[in-house]
Amino acid sequence: xxxxxxxxxxxxxxxxxxxxxxxxxxxxxxxxxxxxxxxxxxxxxxxxxxxxxxxxxxxxxxxxxxxxxxxxxxxxxxxxxxxxxxxxxxxxxxxxxxxxxxxxxxxxxxxxxxxxxxxxxxxxxxxxxxxxxxxxxxxxxxxxxxxxxxxxxxxxxxxxxxxxxxxxxxxxxxxxxxxxxxxxxxxxxxxxxxxxxxxxxxxxxxxxxxxxxxxxxxxxxxxxxxxxxxxxxxxxxxxxxxxxxxxxxxxxxxxxxxxxx
Amino acid sequence: xxxxxxxxxxxxxxxxxxxxxxxxxxxxxxxxxxxxxxxxxxxxxxxxxxxxxxxxxxxxxxxxxxxxxxxxxxxxxxxxxxxxxxxxxxxxxxxxxxxxxxxxxxxxxxxxxxxxxxxxxxxxxxxxxxxxxxxxxxxxxxxxxxxxxxxxxxxxxxxxxxxxxxxxxxxxxxxxxxxxxxxxxxxxxxxxxxxxxxxxxxxxxxxxxxxxxxxxxxxxxxxxxxxxxxxxxxxxxxxxxxxxxxxxxxxxxxxxxxxxxxxxxxxxxxxxxxxxxxxxxxxxxxxxxxxxxxxxxxxxxxxxxxxxxxxxxxxxxxxxxxxxxxxxxxxxxxxxxxxxxxxxxxxxxxxxxxxxxxxxxxxxxxxxxxxxxxxxxxxxxxxxxxxxxxxxxxxxx
Ligand SMILES: Cc1cc2nc3c(=O)[nH]c(=O)nc-3n(C[C@H](O)[C@H](O)[C@H](O)COP(=O)(O)OP(=O)(O)OC[C@H]3O[C@@H](n4cnc5c(N)ncnc54)[C@H](O)[C@@H]3O)c2cc1C
Ligand SMILES: Nc1ncnc2c1ncn2[C@@H]1O[C@H](COP(=O)(O)O)[C@@H](O)[C@H]1O
Numbered sequence: 001x002x003x004x005x006x007x008x009x010x011x012x013x014x015x016x017x018x019x020x021x022x023x024x025x026x027x028x029x030x031x032x033x034x035x036x037x038x039x040x041x042x043x044x045x046x047x048x049x050x051x052x053x054x055x056x057x058x059x060x061x062x063x064x065x066x067x068x069x070x071x072x073x074x075x076x077x078x079x080x081x082x083x084x085x086x087x088x089x090x091x092x093x094x095x096x097x098x099x100x101x102x103x104x105x106x107x108x109x110x111x112x113x114x115x116x117x118x119x120x121x122x123x124x125x126x127x128x129x130x131x132x133x134x135x136x137x138x139x140x141x142x143x144x145x146x147x148x149x150x151x152x153x154x155x156x157x158x159x160x161x162x163x164x165x166x167x168x169x170x171x172x173x174x175x176x177x178x179x180x181x182x183x184x185x186x187x188x189x190x191x192x193x194x195x196x197x198x199x200x201x202x203x204x205x206x207x208x209x210x211x212x213x214x215x216x217x218x219x220x221x222x223x224x225x226x227x228x229x230x231x232x233x234x235x236x237x238x239x240x241x242x243x244x245x246x247x248x249x250x251x252x253x254x255x256x257x258x259x260x261x
Numbered sequence: 262x263x264x265x266x267x268x269x270x271x272x273x274x275x276x277x278x279x280x281x282x283x284x285x286x287x288x289x290x291x292x293x294x295x296x297x298x299x300x301x302x303x304x305x306x307x308x309x310x311x312x313x314x315x316x317x318x319x320x321x322x323x324x325x326x327x328x329x330x331x332x333x334x335x336x337x338x339x340x341x342x343x344x345x346x347x348x349x350x351x352x353x354x355x356x357x358x359x360x361x362x363x364x365x366x367x368x369x370x371x372x373x374x375x376x377x378x379x380x381x382x383x384x385x386x387x388x389x390x391x392x393x394x395x396x397x398x399x400x401x402x403x404x405x406x407x408x409x410x411x412x413x414x415x416x417x418x419x420x421x422x423x424x425x426x427x428x429x430x431x432x433x434x435x436x437x438x439x440x441x442x443x444x445x446x447x448x449x450x451x452x453x454x455x456x457x458x459x460x461x462x463x464x465x466x467x468x469x470x471x472x473x474x475x476x477x478x479x480x481x482x483x484x485x486x487x488x489x490x491x492x493x494x495x496x497x498x499x500x501x502x503x504x505x506x507x508x509x510x511x512x513x514x515x516x517x518x519x520x521x522x523x524x525x526x527x528x529x530x531x532x533x534x535x536x537x538x539x540x541x542x543x544x545x546x547x548x549x550x551x552x553x554x555x556x557x558x559x560x561x562x563x564x565x566x567x568x569x570x571x572x573x574x575x576x577x578x579x580x581x582x583x584x585x586x587x588x589x590x591x592x593x594x595x596x597x598x599x600x601x602x603x604x605x606x607x608x609x610x611x612x613x614x615x616x617x618x619x620x621x622x623x624x625x626x627x628x629x630x631x632x633x634x635x636x637x638x639x640x641x642x643x644x645x646x647x648x649x650x651x652x653x654x655x656x657x658x
Pocket of ligand 1: 271545548585603606608628
């Protein structure tokens with residue numbers, strides 16, 4: 001089975017700074033990590049390989065330093081990795097990002113399962129996974145919490161909805177986006193880390209991806225960020241101190257004011 | 262409106278494009294390839310054609326097309342044959358845009374037996390209701406719903422399409438946007454119309470709520486956004502005999518390839534839908550022990566609310582993941598959110614700081630949760646919560 005996992009490198013901080021000119025996030029000087037939700041995707045891809053056989057290829061679109069994130073996926077058990085990096089890809093929104101990723105995946109050929117994270121820490125749209133599936137014209141399932149079985153070209157899995165779980169059957173190839181509940185990502189083994197160190201990360205540029213360049217980057221992105229600002233989050237709240245009785249009374253009268261009691 | 266050019270001299274009628282087309286938009290008529298009105302210009306046919314006999318007339322399409330797109334659409338989400346709160350919220354959001362844009366508001370119902378719900382949308386102010394129906398649409402499923410919506414969008418060309426950022430909305434709307442090749446802004450907390458350009462201004466938090474961004478979709482239509490639940494109130498009933506114009510569309514399932522099948526359903530143990538709850542009482546690491554969640558549950562029950570949790574509580578295995586509020590869990594906006602023993606890490610705040618009224622109980626007076634709390638109680642939850650439950654019981658008699 002051929003398994004692909006899509007990962008993104010994100011800045012490891014919530015203290016973001018914005019360039020007032022470009023309205024882009026200033027990434028310099030901030031340490032980068034694998035998007036935390038993608039760790040579940042990597043772990044699940046590796047577990048699929050361990051349970052049902054196959055290979056795991058990690059793919060990421062991003063700047064050259066995203067190579068580090070891909071190395072980390074190899075340490076966790078991915079077999080190889082492809083970095084999609086080209087100036088032409090810069091400024092991609094979810095439509096362009098998913099298009100570029102889908103071109104790369106199509107080029108890999110005969111992929112059976114694509115695993116994505118639920119969403120990214122920075123963009124947090126959760127749109128890239130479903131949009132990749134769409135560009136590839138394959139079915140997809142979001143919010144997967146468990147893979148029960150894969151056999152004879154069919155995946156059985158469970159997904160979380162608002163107030164219930166659904167058990168589903170999907171024919172391969174299929175794309176899934178996974179939630180935290182699905183597994184506990186492993187700590188890379190020493191052997192894994194050694195392998196990662198020596199691994200060759202394949203770099204694919206515009207010419208390797210074989211898509212239509214006008215769908216890449218800014219040109220291929222229908223949406224534009226026109227303004228970015230930081231929200232001062234604070235409420236002119238009231239703080240009450242006192243013994244339990246006083247606090248409970250304060251709360252009680254507030255709940256009455258609010259009309260719930 | 263097919264804008265795919267066919268070079269009949271190159272076409273060998275190999276049918277690869279017909280097989281590939283997700284919309285069943287290509288047929289052979291009178292011995293020639295023909296593209297019908299189902300075409301969404303996705304261009305897949307162009308890509309698979311081994312003879313280069315197909316070409317997309319891109320540039321011309323975009324410029325002129327914009328004027329054809331009219332109307333403010335919203336996805337009228339229904340579950341088990343009933344309209345969800347989210348549907349009324351989206352209607353309200355659409356009505357707000359109508360004030361500034363002057364275009365009609367239309368709901369889109371998708372399902373096997375949903376036509377009966379159209380009247381209710383009319384009573385609350387919808388001008389039109391599109392009903393896309395078919396047996397394949399009985400249960401929610403990403404591919405069929407996305408295809409149903411995309412078919413309607415490609416046929417009627419709305420200017421704006423809104424959907425609630427519920428799990429259903431966030432699951433299938435991206436696929437609609439990719440099918441019709443337009444932009445999509447996720448999880449907006451506000452929308453409006455720009456006075457000058459008449460573009461849809463979409464506001465959304467990113468970076469865990471630390472950063473707000475305003476986004477527009479200038480040259481592509483429709484302009485699409487998912488909107489966080491509970492940001493808009495439900496549109497109220499404004500007339501008793503709402504008679505919206507109802508347009509019924511039969512779902513064309515011929516392009517459905519490999520549909521995902523539902524083989525079972527399982528309710529999440531004693532959960533109500535957190536995103537629908539008016540009151541949420543949440544517990545964090547301060548709860549210390551799984552059995553202490555009984556106290557949280559008792560308070561939630563007394564207030565007719567639901568139980569939430571911080572990630573720390575979920576990761577400790579004290580309560581299942583569907584209860585988790587925050588960046589990795591659910592985004593909620595109840596009328597009242599009571600945080601018990603939660604420090605208020607930014608990732609937790611990302612999921613609840615837009616609640617109407619926040620109450621925090623924490624023994625650490627410097628806990629960051631107090632920065633967002635309307636009412637902060639500095640004290641021990643094991644003293645305050647039982648005392649409160651007692652008082653509520655006394656009052657109820
Ligand atoms: C990528 C990422 C995603 C995340 N996603 C989420 C998410 O979705 N949701 C989420 O909640 N967190 C999330 N987190 C974790 C978050 O950073 C915090 O670790 C977590 O919210 C802390 O939970 P807590 O407030 O319950 O625990 P703590 O931070 O340990 O706080 C416990 C609080 O309880 C108080 N307390 C203790 N005992 C008592 C008592 N008897 N009476 C009163 N007060 C008491 C303490 O003073 C303290 O303030 C995420 C983190 C990362 C890195
Ligand atoms: N640049 C990227 N490279 C590879 N995968 C990505 C990229 N951006 C997003 N993804 C995948 O899509 C998921 C959802 O991302 P998003 O839509 O940005 O919230 C992530 O968890 C990743 O699995």
